[in-house]
Amino acid sequence: MVEIDKIYNLAAEKNLIGSILLKNDSICEIIDMLKPEDFYSSKHKIIFAKLKEMYEDRIPIDVVTLCDKLGKRLKEVGGITYITELINASVTAVNIKRHGEIIKEKSNYREILKIFNTSLDKLKEGKEAPDDIVYYAQNSLLNLNTLKAKEGENMLEIMGDFMDTLQKRYEKGGELQGIKSGYKHLDKMLGGLQKQDLIILAARPSMGKTTMAVNMVLNAVFKGDANVAFFNLEMGKTQIIDRTIAAYTEIPLDNIKNAELSDKQWVNLSEAAAKLSMANIKLYDKIFQLEKIKSECRRIKIEHGLDIAVIDHLQLIGSGEKTENRTQEISKITRKLKLMAKELDINLILLSQLSRAPECRSDHRPMLSDLRESGSIEQDADTVIFLYRDEYYFKDSDSKGIIECIVAKNRNGEVGTARLKWKPEIQRIW
Template identity: 65%
Template sequence: MNIEKMYNLDAEKNVLSSIFMNNDSICEVIDLIKAEDFYSSNNKIIYKNLVEMQDKRIPIDIVTFCDRMGETLKEIGGVSYITEIINSSITATNIKRYGQIVKEKSNYRELMKIFENSMEKLKKAEDSTDEVIDYAQNSLMKLDSSEVKDTGEMLPIMDKYMDTLQARYEKGEAVQGVKTGYKSLDKTLGGLQKEDLVILAARPSMGKTSTALNIILNSVFKEKAKVAFFNLEMGPIQIIDRVLSIHTAIPMDKIKKADLTDKQWCAVTKSAAIFAGSNMKIYNRIYKINLIKSECRKLKIKEGLDIVVIDHLQLIEGVKGAENRNVEVSKITRELKLMAKELDVTVLLLSQLSRAPEARSEDHRPRLSDLRESGSIEQDADVVMLLYRDDYYDKDCEEKGIIECIVAKNRNGELGTVRFRWLPEIQRIWALNT
């Protein structure tokens, strides 16, 4: 092992020396390094106390520092060590560079620790390989994000806001998010917004997968969005049957049976080729929340990612140790909301509803309280859309094939209902609202 990569005591001393020489220079490194980043235990204590003195506006010099330390001064080398530190540098102008060296060495040690811990976990064989991979990836993500400081200062916040405002102006549209392809829905939601957790919930066979697929395909082909679809409910062949039926307007039953005319064969072949080269990825064998997050992180870094779709919540496997399924679901939705923020993506999460709508004697329209295993679904979600079809409950109703998309929660926009015409034969939906 190359010891020189593990630490640099000269850089540590020069950071401390610079602060003694110019108290204001601490501002150059206070957001860059923490006391834990120092290798020397003495230097950790000295830096921690210098930061505390700066916070309390106590002037820093050898006298005030030694007075603050009192009897504990001996434990860190006494006055002689403080004098040695002060004399180790002749200028404070390079403190930021010294701080960067200290941080680099700290990151190296932390990386070694992550890999050593991962190896130890593998040797003990108490955790699955998936859990070890998740530990390593999460640790690396935390290490990577540890240098990103949220200072709370208004200047960078306003700079980012003005950039966003300028982008809105240049786009010149009311809909600022990724368009769903349905004007009435986009008007209500403002499009699919980055960092949002969007819930699309319904009773079984209500049309939620079809609705989600239509939105996905519109975003991929009209908006050029990059989409990851985690299909937990169906096999890959079943989902492709639906996708091609929507795209070609050929009845899904004909595609399933391969009962196609020459013209339809040509259309299906062409459509399949288009999807093969599209920005859409479909995953059929990833059920665990940690693996979903891991795959999304890799996609974001390697290829970019705009929308994550998961069908559906009740099939996601959570982390170990949850007291019950409600607690597990709460943890899953919280993790997905945090992932949306971390990766700057929209998460469209499909979910089942409880049987409560059937139990109501008159109006079977779903409510937020009907979210199955609700936990914190409603709390974590930015948008909740509930689907309802009258002909689901009344086979003799006048309006058949009408889906009501009830926007029951919209943290940053309007509530309302958007009506769709649904043709299950080809899995397509059309918005009826003007």
């Protein structure tokens, strides 16, 4: 049985409301912290909702104006007698912010109980898969302000932080601010893989998106000491590991797939497997819904730390929402992913398919208008990188073994093209 004082504190609720009645401006300290639903007493829910509404409408708050605004609901909250009691019960020098924190803590405690009780009911009913129930509980718990938003800062604090950052940049001698992607020209344009950025890595099928993502992950982990989560919605884990081992060892992918390995290759592969098993990479191939991806990223961030998340690819993500069309759904997904990158302070690399438009042009290099089901993809992305291989279209091309990384949009830097070496048989790009 849960102790009563764990789930509510009526004294804190009364004191807080009484304080607002005595000193209207004190509501500023808790107005963004509390919602009417955070109060345990149904009377206090109604009263606080009305106080918040009056303050936002710039209506002076006292017993008379509050009673007038409550109208027919005045009787429901105990009449003018109870409103007067709240003022009399309030301590003159109450710390309203601390009282608000107490109310919020109790509200969260009740919400946690509700989540576990609901999960238990779902288990008893047996209508949902155990994994779905786990995700429901996990996501609900993580949404209880686990990652607390930073409060606003004044310019003095902001400029102080900026000068500290500038000093660190100077001491590093112009070193990259973001995580190394492993490609100097690309890193110079991007400043590395920056936290809070959404990078769209797009190309036509078979152009090398997944290979590029795998190589960037390996570089970020082993050269940039990054923690990475890789969500592959198209391939299984074995296929991704095949490519990862090939890129890491430079053993031909076909040899790995068929286990046709020399003694030396067996040794190299075993050593690579040992190193990769200790790498800060989490690989997923069975999570397809946006909310589950977000939930898992939050969990990793809290429990282990997370620097980069890679999702392969956008068009396979399910939103779980009903929308008028797929373009609208894609727009909502990219917007939510951008907000997730900002909230979790991570770099998010999102792979995407392109429309068939490049096939119809004499110059097959992609353009921003080619983003498939684009909607707000371009708008939400901080960076858009297209991959292009000339030899894919022209067998006698002078650019054989070259993959172009075309930075078509870069919110925080220059655009341009980084030409990299491409060796598909070993899944390497360098």
